[in-house]
Amino acid sequence: MKSSIHMKTYDKLIRDKIPEIIERDGKEYEIEKMDDDEYKKYLNDKLLEEAKEYVESGDIRELADILEVIKSVLDEEGMEYKELEEIRKEKAEKRGRFKEKLKLLEVRD
Numbered sequence: 455m456k457s458s459i460h461m462k463t464y465d466k467l468i469r470d471k472i473p474e475i476i477e478r479d480g481k482e483y484e485i486e487k488m489d490d491d492e493y494k495k496y497l498n499d500k501l502l503e504e505a506k507e508y509v510e511s512g513d514i515r516e517l518a519d520i521l522e523v524i525k526s527v528l529d530e531e532g533m534e535y536k537e538l539e540e541i542r543k544e545k546a547e548k549r550g551r552f553k554e555k556l557k558l559l560e561v562r563d
Contacts, residue, residue, distance in 0.1 A: 466503070467496040469522075490530070497527050 468485075476483045488496060501523045508516035528535055 467493075467500045494527075494530060497523060497530065501527070 467488075473483060473485060501520065504516060504519040504523055507513075508520060524538070525535060528538060
C-alpha cells in the first residue's frame, strides 16, 4: 500500500512563530524571507485578508490580527503607533467619527 504525502501550497505572509508550530505538529514546511518591497505588498495582502475574515465572521478577535498587521506596516514605515493615533484623532476632530451611524444617500449641486 502506497502512502501519499499531502501537501498544501500557500503564498502568504505568516506570523513569525508559525514555522515552530508547524514543526511541533510534526510537519515539514518551506518558507522564504522576503525583501522589503515584496514584504510591503504581502502586508497589504494580509491586511485585506484579515479585514475580510473579520467582515465574514464578525469575530471581534479578528480585529487583533488587523491591528498586528497595522503595527507591522508602521514598523516598516518607521512610524510609531502613537503617531498613527494622533493622525486618527486629528481626522476625528476635523471630519468626525462614525458614532452617529450616518449613511450618505445623495449629494446635490
